[in-house]
Amino acid sequence: MIVETGHFALVLAFALALVQSSVPLVGARFGNERMMAVGGPVAITGFAMIALSFAALTIAYVQSDFSVANVWENSHSLKPMLFKITGTWGNHEGSMLLWVLILTFFGAQVAAFGGNLPASLRANVLAVQGWIGAAFMLFILATSNPFARLTPAPFEGRDLNPILQDIGLAIHPPMLYLGYVGFSVCFSFAVAALIDGRIDAAWARWVRPWTLAAWTCLTGGIAMGSYWAYYELGWGGFWFWDPVENASFMPWLAGTALLHSALVMEKRSALKIWTLLLAILTFSLSLLGTFLVRSGVLTSVHAFATDPSRGVFILAILTVFIGGSLALFAFRASSLSAGGIFQPISREGALVLNNLFLTTAAATVLIGTLYPLFIEAVSGDKISVGAPFFNLTFGLLMIPLLAVVPFGPMLAWKRGDLPGAAQRLMFAFGGALLAVLVVLLFVDGATVFAALGAGLAFWLILGALTDIVLKAGIASVKPAVALRRLVGLPRSVFGTALAHLGLGLTVLGIVGVVSLETENIVTMRPGETLQVSGYTLRFEGIQPFKGPNYTEDQGRFVLSGSGGRALGEIVSAKRFYPVRQMPTTEAGIKTLGLSQLYIALGDATADGGVVVRVWWKPMVTLIWLGGLVMMIAGVTSLMDRRLRVGAPAKRARPGLSAS
Amino acid sequence: MTRKQKRLTVIGGALGFLGLATALTFYALGQKASYFYMPADLQQATLPPGERIRLGGLVEEGTIVRGQGTEVAFSVTDKEKSVKVVFNGLLPDLFREEQGVITEGTFRPDGVFVADSVLAKHDETYMPKEVADSLKAKGVWQESTQ
Numbered sequence: 118m119i120v121e122t123g124h125f126a127l128v129l130a131f132a133l134a135l136v137q138s139s140v141p142l143v144g145a146r147f148g149n150e151r152m153m154a155v156g157g158p159v160a161i162t163g164f165a166m167i168a169l170s171f172a173a174l175t176i177a178y179v180q181s182d183f184s185v186a187n188v189w190e191n192s193h194s195l196k197p198m199l200f201k202i203t204g205t206w207g208n209h210e211g212s213m214l215l216w217v218l219i220l221t222f223f224g225a226q227v228a229a230f231g232g233n234l235p236a237s238l239r240a241n242v243l244a245v246q247g248w249i250g251a252a253f254m255l256f257i258l259a260t261s262n263p264f265a266r267l268t269p270a271p272f273e274g275r276d277l278n279p280i281l282q283d284i285g286l287a288i289h290p291p292m293l294y295l296g297y298v299g300f301s302v303c304f305s306f307a308v309a310a311l312i313d314g315r316i317d318a319a320w321a322r323w324v325r326p327w328t329l330a331a332w333t334c335l336t337g338g339i340a341m342g343s344y345w346a347y348y349e350l351g352w353g354g355f356w357f358w359d360p361v362e363n364a365s366f367m368p369w370l371a372g373t374a375l376l377h378s379a380l381v382m383e384k385r386s387a388l389k390i391w392t393l394l395l396a397i398l399t400f401s402l403s404l405l406g407t408f409l410v411r412s413g414v415l416t417s418v419h420a421f422a423t424d425p426s427r428g429v430f431i432l433a434i435l436t437v438f439i440g441g442s443l444a445l446f447a448f449r450a451s452s453l454s455a456g457g458i459f460q461p462i463s464r465e466g467a468l469v470l471n472n473l474f475l476t477t478a479a480a481t482v483l484i485g486t487l488y489p490l491f492i493e494a495v496s497g498d499k500i501s502v503g504a505p506f507f508n509l510t511f512g513l514l515m516i517p518l519l520a521v522v523p524f525g526p527m528l529a530w531k532r533g534d535l536p537g538a539a540q541r542l543m544f545a546f547g548g549a550l551l552a553v554l555v556v557l558l559f560v561d562g563a564t565v566f567a568a569l570g571a572g573l574a575f576w577l578i579l580g581a582l583t584d585i586v587l588k589a590g591i592a593s594v595k596p597a598v599a600l601r602r603l604v605g606l607p608r609s610v611f612g613t614a615l616a617h618l619g620l621g622l623t624v625l626g627i628v629g630v631v632s633l634e635t636e637n638i639v640t641m642r643p644g645e646t647l648q649v650s651g652y653t654l655r656f657e658g659i660q661p662f663k664g665p666n667y668t669e670d671q672g673r674f675v676l677s678g679s680g681g682r683a684l685g686e687i688v689s690a691k692r693f694y695p696v697r698q699m700p701t702t703e704a705g706i707k708t709l710g711l712s713q714l715y716i717a718l719g720d721a722t723a724d725g726g727v728v729v730r731v732w733w734k735p736m737v738t739l740i741w742l743g744g745l746v747m748m749i750a751g752v753t754s755l756m757d758r759r760l761r762v763g764a765p766a767k768r769a770r771p772g773l774s775a776s
Numbered sequence: 777m778t779r780k781q782k783r784l785t786v787i788g789g790a791l792g793f794l795g796l797a798t799a800l801t802f803y804a805l806g807q808k809a810s811y812f813y814m815p816a817d818l819q820q821a822t823l824p825p826g827e828r829i830r831l832g833g834l835v836e837e838g839t840i841v842r843g844q845g846t847e848v849a850f851s852v853t854d855k856e857k858s859v860k861v862v863f864n865g866l867l868p869d870l871f872r873e874e875q876g877v878i879t880e881g882t883f884r885p886d887g888v889f890v891a892d893s894v895l896a897k898h899d900e901t902y903m904p905k906e907v908a909d910s911l912k913a914k915g916v917w918q919e920s921t922q
Contacts, residue, residue, distance in 0.1 A: 351869070458779065461782070461785075461786060469786075473790055473793060477797045480797075484801055484805075485801075485805070488809065489809075498812075500812060501809065501810050502808070502809045503810070505804075505807075506804050509804045509807075509808060513800060514797065638846045638864070638865055638866065699869075699870070700869040700870070717866060720842070720867065723842065728846050
């Protein structure tokens with residue numbers, strides 16, 4: 118009964134989405150206030166319906182109702198409760214429902230907090246949200262119904278893919294979707310502005326908090342996904358340039374560009390048309406990502422059950438939305454007025470450079486990801502484009518971009534002073550140079566690449582700190598005054614500095630692990646020891662262990678530091694899930710400072726030993742800590758007075774604001 | 777400079793940059809993309825020595841030999857031809873006989889394929905797409921229905 122209610126609520130939500138897509142739009146076109154006002158309540162009710170539908174599916178999972186095909190395929194009565202709940206979206210149907218839940222959630226936010234948006238803009242935004250919602254609800258109802266019943270109901274379920282039975286599933290997909298789908302609001306605002314034929318700095322002030330919120334969630338989702346893959350797959354890598362990863366990374370790159378260009382538009386009312394285009398492109402890349410993940414057209418380490426009919430459906434959605442919005446853009450963009458002018462050396466100039474590099478980087482990732490499809494279609498050859506391609510092209514694009522990042526916040530709007538900025542960055546540059554020398558002279562096995570990479574990372578970190586120090590005047594005025602100024606700085610200044618600092622930390626982590634990582638693949642018998650980067654690892658032996666829905670062989674290792682200092686035990690296991698007949702590797706990871714020791718167990722050898730893979734990963738945790746700092750930066754910026762989520766009140770002089 | 781000249785300079789610079797980036801991308805695609813082969817395809821293909829390729833197929837029954845330490849040898853087959861592969865490292869969890877795998881590496885002069893990575897998919901019903909397509913074309917394997 119609950120399940121049928123959920124299904125019915127989904128159908129109702131689809132009907133509501135159709136109303137939301139049309140009535141407010143017609144109202145906005147003919148200036149009918151009552152028709153425009155329909156959008157808000159319908160969007161909120163639609164969200165309530167999807168929430169009800171999602172709750173029904175969750176209840177079916179919690180109760181292990183195997184008469185529902187989706188629950189039978191992806192759950193098991195012995196599965197721990199957390200994984201029963203997260204299992205709701207650990208499969209295609211449920212995750213699409215989560216996608217729509219988040220979409221309607223954002224639509225409801227616009228409806229609830231968009232009270233001071235111009236009525237026609239609000240109506241159009243909600244209508245566009247309605248189109249996206251209707252398309253995906255139809256997709257779920259037509260090809261991926263999560264509520265389909267099975268008769269007779271099986272006695273026991275087939276269990277969730279063991280790889281997904283992890284806390285990562287509770288965090289990674291919802292965060293990622295909040296990011297992906299958050300950009301739909303920017304997209305809707307862009308399309309609504311095109312329909313309206315009007316765009317001004319106030320538009321950017323409404324769009325920026327959404328971009329920021331979506332970007333923050335996407336950053337967190339990607340970082341979490343990277344860490345999850347790192348510890349769960351047992352390969353010890355943090356990024357594989359896998360098509361599915363690229364699918365989430367492309368919207369991130371475009372979204373980062375959008376974040377910066379919206380800033381220019383808000384403050385200087387320049388780059389209007391470009392910002393609009395970026396808003397469309399960012400969400401288009403999110404849609405493309407959904408297509409790549411869901412259709413299985415590309416070989417990926419992520420195994421999703423795929424179905425060609427679904428791929429065709431999403432491809433149709435993709436074509437209509439991307440094609441339609443770009444056509445609308447081509448048709449209407451010329452009617453929008455161009456904005457303010459600026460010198461090439463200025464804050465605007467720096468942000469344009471940022472946009473140029475980020476969008477080009479996103480384009481190279483896009484080309485690399487889709488090239489195998491293209492070649493197969495043209496010549497029938499099967500090729501793979503992997504890490505070597507992306508490291509070369511993406512890496513080469515990122516180095517100059519990272520090198521100019523600290524200059525951006527130092528330059529004034531409209532007309533900047535480059536020598537002055539360089540002078541103010543002297544300390545940061547000196548620090549970076551020092552880092553290069555220290556790495557070259559004192560770190561064993563460091564290459565020139567490692568030294569330069571560390572220098573670049575410190576340049577970013579120190580540059581970000583310099584920005585705060587100068588803006589608060591810490592070096593030039595009395596401490597009490599400086600403290601007052603520091604507290605009084607706009608939150609968005611801290612946001613910028615923290616985001617750039619986090620980027621520097623991530624770069625430092627990547628450089629550390631790429632250039633200084635050591636790997637040992639050895640056969641160990643109980644009692645044997647291994648020396649790793651000054652630590653001694655002793656293998657104690659293997660013990661069997663029984664979990665709720667798996668059995669495992671736990672390899673126990675004792676770690677000691679220099680002079681025999683005990684550092685505790687590391688357990689690395691090979692787990693076996695009998696329902697799916699599937700083994701998994703549970704890596705043993707010990708965090709030592711910022712670095713990690715990573716142990717994966719292999720097969721037993723004929724002579725009574727076991728193959729063990731031991732990595733020393735210097736500074737690896739910085740990769741994700743940097744992501745966390747970037748998230749904190751996003752949240753800090755969101756708390757800025759000027760940028761409340763929803764729509765800030767109109768200012769006395771729209772388009773101008775002091776910084 | 778007039779406003780128009782300035783704009784032209786900026787646009788020219790941006791286009792130059794994009795041109796460079798495009799050239800780099802296609803150079804890298806030519807250099808770094810690796811081709812996928814099944815054992816039977818290798819006869820027609822003329823591979824330059826040392827060329828990195830991806831070799832896919834099924835792990836042939838009864839061919840897995842564990843050597844000294846971490847060395848493993850096995851054959852990859854498409855039920856028509858098979859190729860001997862040696863690999864030094866940790867095999868993926870789902871590596872077993874009759875499982876679809878993709879290996880990446882180069883050929884030794886004696887015709888043995890030296891793999892530096894072995895990929896088996898993290899789903900027991902999943903077959904790598906390239907392998908599945910080729911095997912289906914040969915009629916060796918059918919998509920199992922869930």
